[in-house]
Amino acid sequence: MAIASETPSSLVRTHRAVVRRRWTLIGLLIATATIAFIVSTVVGPIDIGFMQVIHGVFDPSALSETQRTVLWKLRLPMSVMAVLIGVSLSAAGAQMQTILNNPLAEPFTLGISAAAALGGASAIVLGWSFLPLPQLNLAFVAWVSAIAATSLIVFFSVLRGASSETMILLGIGLVFMFQAMLALLQYKASTEALQQIVFWTMGSLTRATWLGNIVLAGVLLIALPWMWVLSWKLTALRLGDERARAMGINVARVRITVLILVSVLAATAVAFAGVIGFIGLVGPHIARLLVGEDQRYFLPASMAAGAGILCAAHALSLVIVPGIAIPIGIITALVGVPFFFLIIMTRKRTQW
Numbered sequence: 001m002a003i004a005s006e007t008p009s010s011l012v013r014t015h016r017a018v019v020r021r022r023w024t025l026i027g028l029l030i031a032t033a034t035i036a037f038i039v040s041t042v043v044g045p046i047d048i049g050f051m052q053v054i055h056g057v058f059d060p061s062a063l064s065e066t067q068r069t070v071l072w073k074l075r076l077p078m079s080v081m082a083v084l085i086g087v088s089l090s091a092a093g094a095q096m097q098t099i100l101n102n103p104l105a106e107p108f109t110l111g112i113s114a115a116a117a118l119g120g121a122s123a124i125v126l127g128w129s130f131l132p133l134p135q136l137n138l139a140f141v142a143w144v145s146a147i148a149a150t151s152l153i154v155f156f157s158v159l160r161g162a163s164s165e166t167m168i169l170l171g172i173g174l175v176f177m178f179q180a181m182l183a184l185l186q187y188k189a190s191t192e193a194l195q196q197i198v199f200w201t202m203g204s205l206t207r208a209t210w211l212g213n214i215v216l217a218g219v220l221l222i223a224l225p226w227m228w229v230l231s232w233k234l235t236a237l238r239l240g241d242e243r244a245r246a247m248g249i250n251v252a253r254v255r256i257t258v259l260i261l262v263s264v265l266a267a268t269a270v271a272f273a274g275v276i277g278f279i280g281l282v283g284p285h286i287a288r289l290l291v292g293e294d295q296r297y298f299l300p301a302s303m304a305a306g307a308g309i310l311c312a313a314h315a316l317s318l319v320i321v322p323g324i325a326i327p328i329g330i331i332t333a334l335v336g337v338p339f340f341f342l343i344i345m346t347r348k349r350t351q352w
Contacts, residue, residue, distance in 0.1 A: 090306020093280025119145025203329025278336025
């Protein structure tokens with residue numbers, strides 16, 4: 001009787017300890033991302049120290065005119081965009097891996113980046129103009145192209161029951177098609193247009209603006225609460241489609257809804273910064289290793305990990321070659337590939 005009476009209390013203590021540990025790890029990820037954000041704001045060819053950045057944020061008049069211009073028009077927009085895009089891509093990658101039940105899935109698995117790259121290249125080569133500002137017009141065309149690709153996947157997935165296999169196969173087909181069309185545009189493009197296409201597809205934060213950050217933040221404010229509402233259904237989905245259906249979950253509806261949210265996040269990120277790979281792949285794996293599959297902890301941990309990785313990559317891109325910002329897509333690929341291999345080699349065998 002004593003053992004039976006002690007068992008529930010011991011389980012409660014164990015559960016509380018696990019919850020505290022998970023939130024502690026999430027707090028450490030957020031702290032790491034904050035440090036990376038500060039470093040990415042401080043580094044650069046013009047010397048602006050840490051305390052000057054702090055004073056400049058709260059009291060811009062404390063800086064010289066040059067420092068104020070550099071901080072508010074160059075460094076802060078790029079650092080803030082690094083956080084927002086890191087959060088967007090990592091959250092999108094986490095949910096893509098969940099709905100497709102595939103550890104190698106990321107926001108670009110279904111052709112979102114390829115579609116956005118094709119749209120951006122079309123705007124450059126064919127001169128498509130819908131908005132007065134060239135940079136905003138490029139982002140708009142790329143975004144519409146990515147959403148159109150997602151609409152195709154959603155349409156055909158609904159016809160075939162919205163299974164993960166159907167989505168992956170459709171995505172693979174679209175990736176090859178969009179890459180072929182992009183190659184055709186590059187073949188016909190002038191030298192100047194070809195340079196613009198190559199630079200844009202490498203991924204870069206040098207085009208960051210406060211308007212772009214406002215749009216990214218608005219999309220996140222719409223998508224993340226929706227994902228949070230679906231968190232228990234997504235956690236149940238990791239048990240398998242049949243078990244999720246037995247719990248009363250409409251698996252097809254959840255999968256399509258999350259696919260749309262993921263696509264909007266990824267399309268917006270690509271539209272403003274180009275193709276930045278591996279954030280949506282590595283960030284969720286770091287979160288999964290630390291806090292597990294429960295979406296209440298997995299989603300915020302993925303977001304913090306993605307923000308920290310992209311801020312660190314942004315800082316690294318500014319210091320490798322003094323005075324030159326290397327496209328951040330190159331940095332994330334060079335750092336992400338060996339880091340991802342390390343995760344694969346060191347992680348324990350799981351249900352994947």
